[in-house]
Amino acid sequence: MSDQVKQTVKKVFEDLATSLETGRMEAKIKIGLTIDGSELGLDVMKQAALAIKQKNLFDLVLIGSDVEWAADFEHFSTTDCQKEAAELMEELLDSGKIQGCVTLHYNFPIGVSTVGKVITPALGREMYIATTTGTASGVRNEAMVLNTINGIIAAKSCGIKQPTVGILNVEGAKIVERSLLALQENGYELAFGESKREDGGKVLRGNDLLLGSADVVVCDSLTGNILMKLFSAYSSGGTYETLGAGYGPGIGRNYARNICIISRASGAPVVVKALEYAYELAKGKLAKISQTEYQKADQAGLKQICGELVSAPSVKTKEIEPPVKEIVTSEIAGIEIMELEDAVKALWAVDIYAESGMGCTGPIILINEKNESAAQEELKKANYL
The missing domain is CATH 3.30.70.1530 (Hypothetical protein rpa1041)
Incomplete structure (x- = not known):
């Protein structure tokens, strides 16, 4: 008997034992994959689909063109049209026929942003980048505060009970830090990571990204998008994303769909990891954790803190003459x-x-x-x- 067959038999008996223990048989999670639109061709999707089938963690559902290899999977046929595939994906998610989906492109509503997941090269740690696409808010600093909540939600959904948070050293970092400290002081459970540079602090530099100094790195979506591309495709010269789990799920207040984004340049290894990420989120009850975290943050004054960031003037124009010049050391x-x-x-x-x-x-x-x-x-x- 091969190792693969042994593992399959073992899984069947484990599932049977669980059902006898709980008195009910758990339905297997189904994760969708839209297969059209990759710059690398359909063969990349085929490789990813077959790898997932071999792992046997969940049932894979394909959405897209009629291709010969799709016969080995549950398959919903569409023309090579992203709009049609997106509509079908939404219908399958909302009806509960699938519990998550990986797709190459999706227009999330304002207020929703995606949390990517990468493997840091220095120590091989998983790190969540909050966020990589989408727009949590039209105001940058408010968006980064909301991105923090979204990053925590993604990490907790994947089993990290108390994820550590660091703020990337970009424009607005110190303002965001003050806002998050206020949220923490008001009772929101927030654990900060620490920069590995000598002076430490909650604001992370480039070295910290490579080391994975925090579970969740907070930044604006444009910066996060660039980071995802660098982490994913640096080993291929940028033509093929080989590492990480893609740009992640769209998360936001009152948003419940588990839709994970990959790039048109995502290779088969990234597609596989993105599908596993979507599965982890479905298994970890992403929508429920999102609702709970936003409720906790609201109780700690999130809306008021964000309101102050939105209404705060960006520049103070009052002219003040300097005192007598002194030596400054x-x-x-x-x-x-x-x-x-x-x-x-x-x-x-x-x-x-x-x-x-x-x-x-x-x-x-x-x-x-x-x-x-x-x-x-x-x-x-x-x-x-």
């Missing part, structure tokens, strides 16, 4: 780059001379060492630190 780090000049003027307003600068870890404010303690207090009061 002390550095205060941790200021958001977009607020740096405003923070300097806030110190000028209380007669503390300051200058803006750029340190090795990001933007800094330079002050005389005798003013360091007072300056930090003023910056905290003005919500810049």
Whole structure:
């Protein structure tokens, strides 16, 4: 008896034992795959489908063109038309005939963004990139706060009980950090990761991406999309995505469909991992966890925090004359780059001379060492630190 047959027999007996124990037979999860539209051709989908069939984790349902190899699967035929395939996919999901689907392109509504999953090269850790496509909000900083919730939802759905979160060092990172700290202080269960750089912190740099310093990396969707392409296709020179689990499921408030995105350049290994990702999400009750996490975040003031980010003026235009110039040798780090000049003027307003600068870890404010303690207090009061 071959190893594969042994594993299949073992699985049958395990399922039978579970059904006898619980008094009911669990229906096998079904995951869909739309097979048309890849730049790499239908053969990539065939390879992925056959690999999934061999693993026998779940039932694969194909949606798309009539091809000979589709006869080995449950298959819903469509013309080579993404719109028709998307409509059929939605119908199958909403009716419960499939519990998730992987597709090459889908127009999510505003408020929904996708959470990708990659393998970090330094230590081989799984890392969730929140987010990679879609738009959680038209306001960048609010989007990144919501992306944090979405990343936590994806990680928890895949079995990570308390995922750690890090914020990528992009525009708005420090503002987002303050918002997340407020959410945490209000009672939302949020565990931060730590940068592996010497100065640490919740804001992650490029080294941390390679190391996987946090389970969930928060960024805007455009940056996340670029990161997914780099992680997935660096070994092929960019023509073929070989690594990771694709761009992930669309997640947002009151959104329940388990739709996972791959690229037109995703190779068979990525398609296989994307299908397994969709299966993990279905098994982990993605929609239920999403509803629960948003309820918890709302109880901790998520809507109010996001409202302040939306209404906050991006630039403070009041002109303030600087105090008498002093020698500045002390550095205060941790200021958001977009607020740096405003923070300097806030110190000028209380007669503390300051200058803006750029340190090795990001933007800094330079002050005389005798003013360091007072300056930090003023910056905290003005919500810049």
